[in-house]
Each structure stands twice: as C-alpha cells, then as structure tokens.
Amino acid sequence: xxxxxxxxxxxxxxxxxxxxxxxxxxxxxxxxxxxxxxxxxxxxxxxxxxxxxxxxxxxxxxxxxxxxxxxxxxxxxxxxxxxxxxxxxxxxxxxxxxxxxxxxxxxxxxxxxxxxxxxxxxxxxxxxxxxxxxxxxxxxxxxxxxxxxxxxxxxxxxxxxxxxxxxxxxxxxxxxxxxxxxxxxxxxxxxxxxxxxxxxxxxxxxxxxxxxxxxxxxxxxxxxxxxxxxxxxxxxxxxxxxxxxxxxxxxxxxxxxxxxxxxx
Numbered sequence: 464x465x466x467x468x469x470x471x472x473x474x475x476x477x478x479x480x481x482x483x484x485x486x487x488x489x490x491x492x493x494x495x496x497x498x499x500x501x502x503x504x505x506x507x508x509x510x511x512x513x514x515x516x517x518x519x520x521x522x523x524x525x526x527x528x529x530x531x532x533x534x535x536x537x538x539x540x541x542x543x544x545x546x547x548x549x550x551x552x553x554x555x556x557x558x559x560x561x562x563x564x565x566x567x568x569x570x571x572x573x574x575x576x577x578x579x580x581x582x583x584x585x586x587x588x589x590x591x592x593x594x595x596x597x598x599x600x601x602x603x604x605x606x607x608x609x610x611x612x613x614x615x616x617x618x619x620x621x622x623x624x625x626x627x628x629x630x631x632x633x634x635x636x637x638x639x640x641x642x643x644x645x646x647x648x649x650x651x652x653x654x655x656x657x658x659x660x661x662x663x664x665x666x667x668x669x670x671x672x673x674x675x676x677x678x679x680x681x682x683x684x685x686x687x688x689x690x691x692x693x694x695x696x697x698x699x700x701x702x703x704x705x706x707x708x709x710x711x712x713x714x715x716x717x718x719x720x721x722x723x724x725x726x727x
Contacts, residue, residue, distance in 0.1 A: 495510075605654045606693075612686050619687040675691070
C-alpha cells in the first residue's frame with residue numbers, strides 16, 4: 464500500500480556516487496607512476512588506486528602497505544590474463560569492443576559530471592526557497608489507520624456489515640484480512656502522510672473522521688479495503704537544518720539536468 468514516496472524522498476542523490484565522481488575526476492588529473500610492468504604493459508598508481516577503491520569501497524589511502532601489495536597482485540593477474548595472445552584476439556571481438564566503448568563513454572561522462580558537481584555552488588537563499596516550496600506543497604495532516612484487506616468486493620461488504628452489527632475491527636482484521644498487518648489487528652503502526660499511500664487509500668482516509676470506518680469498500684491495486692481512521696494530527700515538516708543537504712543535492716541534480724538538456 465505504501466508508494467515509497469515519503470517527504471523529501473525525491474530529493475536524494477546517492478552520496479556514494481557523488482563521492483566516487485569527485486574522487487574519479489581528481490584521480491584522472493593527478494600524477495601517476497608505474498608500480499609494476501606485466502608483459503610489457505605498465506600498471507600505474509592511479510589504476511591501482513581505482514582498483515583498490517572498487518574492491519574496498521573506500522579510498523586507497525586507507526589501505527595498509529601489505530593490503531596494497533595484495534591488491535597489486537590481484538591487479539597483476541588481470542593484466543596477465545588481458546595481455547596474453549588469446550586476449551589480443553578476443554579484443555577484436557565486436558561485442559567486447561562495444562563493451563569497452565560503452566565503459567569508456569560512461570567513464571568520461573562520470574568525470575564530466577564530477578567536474579560539474581565540484582564546480583557548482585548552491586546558495587543558502589536557494590536552499591531556503593526550495594525548502595519553503597516543498598513545505599508549502601506538503602500535506603497538512605498525518606493519519607493513523609488500520610485496514611482489513613480482502614480479495615473481493617463482496618467480502619469487504621460482508622465485513623462492513625459485521626462492523627455495523629457491532630463487530631470488533633481488530634478481531635475481524637486478525638481473522639479475515641489477507642494483508643501483512645492482519646496479526647496487528649490491521650494497524651499500519653505508524654503515522655503517515657497522504658502522499659505515502661496509494662491515492663484511493665489516502666483519499667478514503669482523508670474523507671473519514673477519527674474513529675470512523677469506511678462505509679463502502681475501497682479498491683486499490685492490492686485488493687479491497689475496509690479502513691478505520693484511528694487518529695489525525697497536523698503535519699510537522701522537518702527542520703531546514705535536517706534536510707538542507709538533501710535540498711542542496713536536489714538543486715545540484717536539477718542544475719546538472721538543465722546543463723545536460725542544454726547540450727541536446
């Protein structure tokens with residue numbers, strides 16, 4: 464039932480990707496030295512650094528000398544395999560050439576993106592303006608609710624009839640609901656904003672009063688629901704401080720998308 468769209472979720476840029484782009488860009492423009500030669504092919508220190516990062520998901524500078532030597536041995540095996548006579552023949556394979564071309568273009572694109580992000584500055588005024596826009600467009604209320612999920616409309620109608628006759632909502636949820644919240648008496652267990660639920664469900668909850676259940680079944684992609692709105696409260700948006708980094712990243716992402724669109 465949750466549509467995985469909580470407050471500010473759309474703002475997030477993966478921090479790991481941004482860090483990787485930045486590391487990659489500055490590695491490419493740094494100084495490299497040969498650390499080993501395999502079959503006449505030099506392995507330079509930047510290649511080793513990137514290999515270590517891909518294996519450990521951390522900066523190569525954080526590895527010990529012994530670990531670095533161990534990773535160099537692994538990388539040497541890769542060079543050994545890729546420089547033999549059979550490898551030279553395989554390199555001419557159109558499929559492999561296409562994969563190499565794709566990886567090359569992706570690497571260059573990542574470096575360009577990294578350079579753009581590193582050189583883009585976002586002002587505090589921009590962050591505050593975006594924060595205010597999101598807060599103003601966010602739902603004003605949050606709800607606590609329970610539901611009984613049924614396979615058919617007729618089953619949902621029968622449950623409503625039992626509730627009208629004094630049936631206990633939680634007990635009926637435990638025995639009749641096919642949803643994962645059945646064991647909890649149908650309770651969703653947490654406060655939610657309307658934009659966190661599929662629309663037919665959230666619309667139905669918004670129309671109810673507290674401690675009121677739906678008088679007609681509500682259909683969603685999951686089945687037929689009988690909904691009890693337990694409570695409601697005013698939404699409290701997160702503080703600017705707690706989401707400023709996410710907002711900054713969102714603005715940066717949108718700026719990069721504008722830059723990309725300008726190239727088309």
